[in-house]
Amino acid sequence: xxxxxxxxxxxxxxxxxxxxxxxxxxxxxxxxxxxxxxxxxxxxxxxxxxxxxxxxxxxxxxxxxxxxxxxxxxxxxxxxxxxxxxxxxxxxxxxxxxxxxxxxxxxxxxxxxxxxxxxxxxxxxxxxxxxxxxxxxxxxxxxxxxxxxxxxxxxxxxxxxxxxxxxxxxxxxxxxxxxxxxxxxxxxxxxxxxxxxxxxxxxxxxxxxxxxxxxxxxxxxxxxxxxxxxxxxxxxxxxxxxxxxxxxxxxxxxxxxxxxxxxxxxxxxxxxxx
Amino acid sequence: xxxxxxxxxxxxxxxxxxxxxxxxxxxxxxxxxxxxxxxxxxxxxxxxxxxxxxxxxxxxxxxxxxxxxxxxxxxxxxxxxxxxxxxxxxxxxxxxxxxxxxxxxxxxxxxxxxxxxxxxxxxxxxxxxxxxxxxxxxxxxxxxxxxxxxxxxxxxxxxxxxxxxxxxxxxxxxxxxxxxxxxxxxxxxxxxxxxxxxxxxxxxxxxxxxxxxxxxxxxxxxxxxxxxxxxxxxxxxxxxxxxxxxxxxxxxxxxxxxxxxxxxxxxxxxxxxxxxxxxxxxxxxxxxxxxxxxxxxxxxxxxxxxxxxxxxxxxxxxxxxxxx
Numbered sequence: 001x002x003x004x005x006x007x008x009x010x011x012x013x014x015x016x017x018x019x020x021x022x023x024x025x026x027x028x029x030x031x032x033x034x035x036x037x038x039x040x041x042x043x044x045x046x047x048x049x050x051x052x053x054x055x056x057x058x059x060x061x062x063x064x065x066x067x068x069x070x071x072x073x074x075x076x077x078x079x080x081x082x083x084x085x086x087x088x089x090x091x092x093x094x095x096x097x098x099x100x101x102x103x104x105x106x107x108x109x110x111x112x113x114x115x116x117x118x119x120x121x122x123x124x125x126x127x128x129x130x131x132x133x134x135x136x137x138x139x140x141x142x143x144x145x146x147x148x149x150x151x152x153x154x155x156x157x158x159x160x161x162x163x164x165x166x167x168x169x170x171x172x173x174x175x176x177x178x179x180x181x182x183x184x185x186x187x188x189x190x191x192x193x194x195x196x197x198x199x200x201x202x203x204x205x206x207x208x209x210x211x212x213x214x215x216x217x218x219x220x221x222x223x224x225x226x227x228x229x230x231x232x233x234x235x236x237x238x239x240x241x242x243x244x245x246x247x248x249x250x251x252x253x254x255x256x257x258x259x260x261x262x263x264x265x266x267x268x269x270x271x272x273x274x
Numbered sequence: 275x276x277x278x279x280x281x282x283x284x285x286x287x288x289x290x291x292x293x294x295x296x297x298x299x300x301x302x303x304x305x306x307x308x309x310x311x312x313x314x315x316x317x318x319x320x321x322x323x324x325x326x327x328x329x330x331x332x333x334x335x336x337x338x339x340x341x342x343x344x345x346x347x348x349x350x351x352x353x354x355x356x357x358x359x360x361x362x363x364x365x366x367x368x369x370x371x372x373x374x375x376x377x378x379x380x381x382x383x384x385x386x387x388x389x390x391x392x393x394x395x396x397x398x399x400x401x402x403x404x405x406x407x408x409x410x411x412x413x414x415x416x417x418x419x420x421x422x423x424x425x426x427x428x429x430x431x432x433x434x435x436x437x438x439x440x441x442x443x444x445x446x447x448x449x450x451x452x453x454x455x456x457x458x459x460x461x462x463x464x465x466x467x468x469x470x471x472x473x474x475x476x477x478x479x480x481x482x483x484x485x486x487x488x489x490x491x492x493x494x495x496x497x498x499x500x501x502x503x504x505x506x507x508x509x510x511x512x513x514x515x516x517x518x519x520x521x522x523x524x525x526x527x528x529x530x531x532x533x534x535x536x537x538x539x540x541x542x543x544x545x546x547x548x549x550x551x552x553x554x555x556x557x558x559x560x561x562x563x564x565x566x567x568x569x570x571x572x573x574x575x576x577x578x579x580x581x582x583x584x585x586x587x588x589x590x591x592x593x594x595x596x597x598x
Contacts, residue, residue: 109362
């Protein structure tokens, strides 16, 4: 080591003070970081992006298809748009986990002492998560087509539905980003999946039509954000979407983002300052 | 910006987490260009103190200045001057060493090319070129520590916080880190070292403060602290470990019973003596009892002994630090 002394001294004597990075370059730096990590975790990613969507689509189509819609083909036409929503909903929890991991491992503290626009850490990571949502959705659609699903509004409908579901996932991600900042333990974030997401998913119209349900249940299901998203996705996919369907779905998403994004940034900034 | 000679100056710094008062009024002055050690067991308040000085948390009351800048009101400027390492600010374990330096470099404001150039330059100077593409999580203790320090050197800090920089390192890596710290100080950086290991403070620090239970219980140079405890300590190693109980009796007879300490090594014991002549008498008494010694030396007390004398318990005693 002592042989390195002159080299060390030279490196340490260089004293350039670069200007603080602009917000865009900070966001891009975090997308770069997140991509690097994603690449090293591809095998795990494959489970979420390839295997889960296929398995769930198979289970729901063939187990419930006959019972619910009389035939698996009919059911698939109904189910697939909702399955898109279902697939990404379970993935939104990851943003919370990655924020919590940064906080626990102390990288967060290093970030906080650097002079960049702090929300970039969350936004940059989230942008890469959107790519994995898109990959999981593509798998679901491709496999659905293989099983016989046909979007009645054609390619345009399918693409619009895809876009809507990604926007939906983006909006829900903010809830978990927020939870990730405040959670005491990583496990409590994952358990939120069971406490909040699963009940919401099964009280939605993803799997069944609401017309056979008792009157009191209808409104609850109708205003469940998961239902709003899957109604809109279904409508876009088959060309039956009403303006009201789309407006309610988009309004719900906007509400999530407007409430949870600023809240997350605020809590994130305050995190170490208790 | 008010100019003064201190890199760090705090007055009456207090901080509580809930009902737990972690800092109970800390007064500290660290001169520029020196290595200053903050010594204390886990839970003494070291981490909280550093978090306040590096603007990560705010004090409840009292003031803290870094190079004359208030850590609350001039937080942004202070942040530009300090570097954090270790548990205060970790590296990303899932990225390679090089990617870590590029990441932090970009976030500091280096352009793409400049960030890579700076990263490679630092990897080279810190002997990490061979491990540049390996995940930081797979680094050895010494490599990890060097990467940590390198990450704090992307822009030269005027004040560097080092947290137990050599704990758990083998002697060679330890010397490497010590060399780095000395080079930094030569270059003019002020280093604030926090540690619970006395040897580390003894080796590196110009001055040190011992904190315990949220207050500074002693402050000065290592020599001053040692002198405050007593003029010296005799270290005795016996030929036959089984004679230790007898030797202990002899020492206790001649000295204050509380001054005698048995060491973990079964043939060793030590005692504080107020007067060198007493030491000579001890040697005579031991040989009269037929106790053979391999080593009998009179030296300054170690910082370990200082800590024991100051707090009434050994420095190694662990208390869980559960504040963040």
